[in-house]
Amino acid sequence: xxGEIAAILAMDGIASGAIYVLIxxxxxxxxxxxxxxxxxxxxxxxxxxxxxxxxxxGGRPGTVGLVAVLAVLATAVEAVALVRNRAFHRLxxxxxxYLVLPLIPAAAVWFAxxxxxxxxxxxxxxxxxxxxxxxxxDRIVFRPIADASxxxxxxxxxxxxxxxxxxxxxxxxxxxxxxxxxxDAVFDVAGLIVNGQMLLILAASIxxxxxxxxxxEFTIQGKALRATAVNRVGARLVGIRPTxxxxxxxxxxxxxxxxxxxxxxxxxxxxxxxxxxxGLKAFVGAIIGAMVSxxxxxxxxxMVGLLESFTSFWLSAYKEVLVFSLLIxxxxxxSLAFAGTEEEEAEE
Amino acid sequence: xTRLQFHLVAAAGVLLLALxxxxxxxxSITLMNFIGIYxxxxxxxxxxxxxxxxxxxxxxxxxxIAAYATAWLTVKAGYSxxxxxxxxxxxxxxxxAILGAVTLRLGGHFLSLSxxxxxxxxYFLFGNVPMLxxxxxxxxxxxxxxxxxxxxxSNSIYYLIWVFVIVSLVLSANLLDxxxxxxxxALRGGQVMTESLGINPFRVKLITFVIAAxxxxxxxxxxxxxxxxxxxxxxxxxxxxxxxxxxxxGGMAYLSGAIVGAAVVTLLKNSIQDWLxxxxxxxxxxxxxxxxxxxxxxxxxxxxxxxxPLALRWLPRVQPTPPLASGSLVHRQQPERGQPILTIAGATxxxxxxxxxxxxxxxxxxxxxxxxxxxxxxxxxxxxxxxTGALPLNQGRISFLGQDISRHAQRQIxxxxxxxxxxxxxxRKTMTLLDTVLLGTYGRTSSGFFAGVLRLDRAxxxxxxxxxxxxxxxxxxADRAFELAGNLPLxxxxxxxxxxxLAADPALLVLDEPAAGLRSAEKAELAHxxxxxxxxxxxxxLVEHDMDFVMGLVDRTVVMDFGxxxxxxxxxxxxxxPRVQEAYLGGxx
Numbered sequence: 001x002x003g004e005i006a007a008i009l010a011m012d013g014i015a016s017g018a019i020y021v022l023i024x025x026x027x028x029x030x031x032x033x034x035x036x037x038x039x040x041x042x043x044x045x046x047x048x049x050x051x052x053x054x055x056x057x058g059g060r061p062g063t064v065g066l067v068a069v070l071a072v073l074a075t076a077v078e079a080v081a082l083v084r085n086r087a088f089h090r091l092x093x094x095x096x097x098y099l100v101l102p103l104i105p106a107a108a109v110w111f112a113x114x115x116x117x118x119x120x121x122x123x124x125x126x127x128x129x130x131x132x133x134x135x136x137x138d139r140i141v142f143r144p145i146a147d148a149s150x151x152x153x154x155x156x157x158x159x160x161x162x163x164x165x166x167x168x169x170x171x172x173x174x175x176x177x178x179x180x181x182x183x184d185a186v187f188d189v190a191g192l193i194v195n196g197q198m199l200l201i202l203a204a205s206i207x208x209x210x211x212x213x214x215x216x217e218f219t220i221q222g223k224a225l226r227a228t229a230v231n232r233v234g235a236r237l238v239g240i241r242p243t244x245x246x247x248x249x250x251x252x253x254x255x256x257x258x259x260x261x262x263x264x265x266x267x268x269x270x271x272x273x274x275x276x277x278x279g280l281k282a283f284v285g286a287i288i289g290a291m292v293s294x295x296x297x298x299x300x301x302x303m304v305g306l307l308e309s310f311t312s313f314w315l316s317a318y319k320e321v322l323v324f325s326l327l328i329x330x331x332x333x334x335s336l337a338f339a340g341t342e343e344e345e346a347e348e
Numbered sequence: 349x350t351r352l353q354f355h356l357v358a359a360a361g362v363l364l365l366a367l368x369x370x371x372x373x374x375x376s377i378t379l380m381n382f383i384g385i386y387x388x389x390x391x392x393x394x395x396x397x398x399x400x401x402x403x404x405x406x407x408x409x410x411x412x413i414a415a416y417a418t419a420w421l422t423v424k425a426g427y428s429x430x431x432x433x434x435x436x437x438x439x440x441x442x443x444x445a446i447l448g449a450v451t452l453r454l455g456g457h458f459l460s461l462s463x464x465x466x467x468x469x470x471y472f473l474f475g476n477v478p479m480l481x482x483x484x485x486x487x488x489x490x491x492x493x494x495x496x497x498x499x500x501x502s503n504s505i506y507y508l509i510w511v512f513v514i515v516s517l518v519l520s521a522n523l524l525d526x527x528x529x530x531x532x533x534a535l536r537g538g539q540v541m542t543e544s545l546g547i548n549p550f551r552v553k554l555i556t557f558v559i560a561a562x563x564x565x566x567x568x569x570x571x572x573x574x575x576x577x578x579x580x581x582x583x584x585x586x587x588x589x590x591x592x593x594x595x596x597x598g599g600m601a602y603l604s605g606a607i608v609g610a611a612v613v614t615l616l617k618n619s620i621q622d623w624l625x626x627x628x629x630x631x632x633x634x635x636x637x638x639x640x641x642x643x644x645x646x647x648x649x650x651x652x653x654x655x656x657p658l659a660l661r662w663l664p665r666v667q668p669t670p671p672l673a674s675g676s677l678v679h680r681q682q683p684e685r686g687q688p689i690l691t692i693a694g695a696t697x698x699x700x701x702x703x704x705x706x707x708x709x710x711x712x713x714x715x716x717x718x719x720x721x722x723x724x725x726x727x728x729x730x731x732x733x734x735x736t737g738a739l740p741l742n743q744g745r746i747s748f749l750g751q752d753i754s755r756h757a758q759r760q761i762x763x764x765x766x767x768x769x770x771x772x773x774x775x776r777k778t779m780t781l782l783d784t785v786l787l788g789t790y791g792r793t794s795s796g797f798f799a800g801v802l803r804l805d806r807a808x809x810x811x812x813x814x815x816x817x818x819x820x821x822x823x824x825x826a827d828r829a830f831e832l833a834g835n836l837p838l839x840x841x842x843x844x845x846x847x848x849x850l851a852a853d854p855a856l857l858v859l860d861e862p863a864a865g866l867r868s869a870e871k872a873e874l875a876h877x878x879x880x881x882x883x884x885x886x887x888x889x890l891v892e893h894d895m896d897f898v899m900g901l902v903d904r905t906v907v908m909d910f911g912x913x914x915x916x917x918x919x920x921x922x923x924x925x926p927r928v929q930e931a932y933l934g935g936x937x
Contacts, residue, residue, distance in 0.1 A: 158585075331458065332451075
């Protein structure tokens with residue numbers, strides 16, 4: 001391998017690392033606020049890419065059906081809960097939030113089928129389509145067991161991934177898609193050809209990490225999210241509702257996942273089940289950050305991208321094996337470095 | 349139901365299983381074969397996750413390692429399937445030991461996440477190694493043959509599978525009813541509790557992890573030679589989840605849950621495969637995945653305990669086996685009354701800038717009850733943790749029976765003869781009183797996993813049970829030996845913890861606020877017990893808040909305030925000390 005190839009591989013690695021960064025930060029965000037290790041998170045990214053591709057060809061994205069099914073289910077779950085608690089006055093609000101709002105973008109896309117939109121409109125539409133999925137899943141699946149142990153929530157999340165991948169196949173079909181590049185620009189940097197898409201990925205990643213930082217540091221809502229992450233009971237005592245901070249966390253994280261989906265769609269062929277591996281690689285990053293640290297997660301995610309890019313050059317068949325095996329030394333390091341500091345496990 | 353009746357029912361069950369091939373269609377037998385093969389892997393998962401508390405998504409990988417090992421050895425190298433069995437089991441055990449050594453120190457969800465990671469890595473390894481046929485797998489695996497007779501039909505391998513299942517079930521039940529098995533069941537109580545009983549939780553976890561992997565290996569070996577074909581798909585993480593579903597549906601906390609769960613899910617899967625194509629032709633594959641995932645989520649949301657505990661409510665209870673109780677364990681010679689037994693010299697502990705314990709020195713003498721008292725925040729609990737080894741000292745020295753224990757781990761201190769109880773009772777709610785107290789004898793007995801599984805431990809077990817019954821008698825709970833610890837009221841739970849501590853035959857008993865939350869009659873009962881123990885020559889260190897309780901009971905008192913020792917002496921001396929009055933009541937202006 002010469003310097004030029006190394007540089008190309010490094011660039012590739014950083015670009016895919018940047019995508020894992022966005023997903024990894026979302027995972028940490030959701031975990032911190034809700035204690036759910038949201039395994040199907042990569043699916044959100046993949047579904048965005050699939051929606052975008054479908055809009056590009058003027059079709060009706062499968063997301064429309066998926067969101068419709070989830071919205072109906074969530075509304076039903078919420079309605080049953082409200083009726084049981086005899087809180088009938090809250091029914092209209094529930095209908096608005098769980099049925100009407102999520103279905104607005106879906107309905108818009110449904111009736112506009114066949115029209116070709118410009119690139120920015122397509123991107124905004126696919127993001128809007130995908131955003132309600134995670135909060136709706138939260139309402140249907142996780143909120144009824146919000147007080148369960150992290151381990152139980154994790155098990156549910158893994159099962160949920162398999163349900164979603166089944167639904168994904170149903171609504172999107174087995175074909176892989178790849179969208180048009182967001183930009184055709186090509187730069188020549190010191191003899192190296194750098195394409196614009198790659199720079200765009202990097203820039204987007206950096207911008208959204210920065211926005212996330214500003215949001216957490218300087219907005220009251222961001223602070224409420226951090227407070228919930230530190231102590232749910234304490235947050236409740238000062239008037240923060242864990243359910244609504246949970247919804248905000250899911251929305252915000254979905255936005256990050258959606259953007260990473262938009263960014264990756266022109267680079268890799270995306271299938272209905274590509275999200276699992278995407279999410280799990282981001283996970284490796286998140287675990288390096290111990291599921292709590294945003295900067296270390298970002299660093300870890302970039303490392304995963306680099307490792308993946310270099311192993312695909314040497315040992316492409318064993319790329320996945322190596323990426324997931326990386327977790328074992330990382331865990332070993334964690335278990336040695338943090339020996340004895342693990343909190344007491346709660347009894348069930 | 350008596351034990352005899354229970355054994356008759358079990359024998360009838362086995363007989364029915366043996367007759368099944370004559371009664372059922374070949375297709376039903378094939379289903380039974382799958383149930384048996386799944387049940388083996390799920391049995392391991394029940395031991396590991398349901399009982400040991402280590403949730404694994406990766407069991408299918410272990411099934412795969414053994415299946416691929418035997419497939420490669422028999423097809424590519426031409427060895428007998430029996431060699432495949434040995435190599436498969438050894439290889440799986442080795443891989444599990446290495447993975448376990450690396451990951452089992454991790455707590456809760458990190459451990460489970462790591463199982464997803466190595467589960468996936470193994471799957472991709474199977475799919476990419478050319479020697480293992482990549483995603484095409486290995487076909488034409490020969491059948492197992494016994495004495496020249498090839499088990500190639502599903503009716504013949506049926507017997508082999510179910511012999512494996514039943515033997516594994518019986519051996520696992522033996523294990524859980526042994527010294528190490530009780531340690532496995534105690535794991536979920538947390539590190540501090542297990543260490544305080546002299547158990548090395550990491551070792552117990554690791555061995556449990558390997559046992560679970562070995563059960564998976566048996567499953568994988570049978571699978572490879574039954575289906576005569578292996579490919580990566582049946583060893584994916586999604587199948588690991590299916591195993592978890594089986595365990596949950598059956599009942600994670602029960603060995604029999606493995607068989608019930610495997611049967612219910614396999615039959616359900618089969619009937620779903622029958623009617624899904626009718627509902628939606630062409631989409632049945634993905635529908636099956638959705639149906640199972642949704643089912644799993646519903647089970648997790650609404651019926652986490654599974655079928656077995658539900659069924660047990662309706663079935664007659666089997667009478668408990670009376671305790672083996674014969675002989676007795678060796679008792680220590682208590683040191684002579686009045687000798688210093690525990691010496692604390694200049695103990696200091698800081699938390700950041702806070703001096704929680706500041707240069708504290710005192711002694712506990714053999715045969716006395718020493719009270720350690722002080723207002724809230726005085727550093728009593730920290731002192732307690734320093735003595736029991738739950739926290740390391742920053743400075744100073746603690747010696748016990750002439751031995752320096754300042755740098756000892758909790759487990760070593762427990763083994764040296766300091767037994768403790770907890771302020772917030774740490775008991776396993778689903779263990780009987782007898783089993784709970786038997787846990788206390790862990791440090792005095794030595795039967796290992798192997799002896800437990802093969803029932804070679806019965807003589808020692810009889811002695812341990814005699815000891816446990818004696819301690820239950822001592823605290824007045826002997827007539828409830830077979831009730832569950834979780835069903836006792838708090839006062840009795842505290843007495844049970846003391847019985848467990850006494851079963852370790854300590855020289856020093858350290859009690860952390862034993863009177864907290866007790867009613868006055870219960871306090872009197874406790875005081876009475878402690879006095880009786882002192883009369884027998886046991887030394888007791890009492891950390892307590894309740895002044896009436898302490899002052900009526902102790903020989904001497906050490907008072908702490910703001911991390912430092914304020915004074916020490918008999919209750920009368922301490923009570924009249926103005927410094928103590930000031931600390932408790934505030935200064936007289």
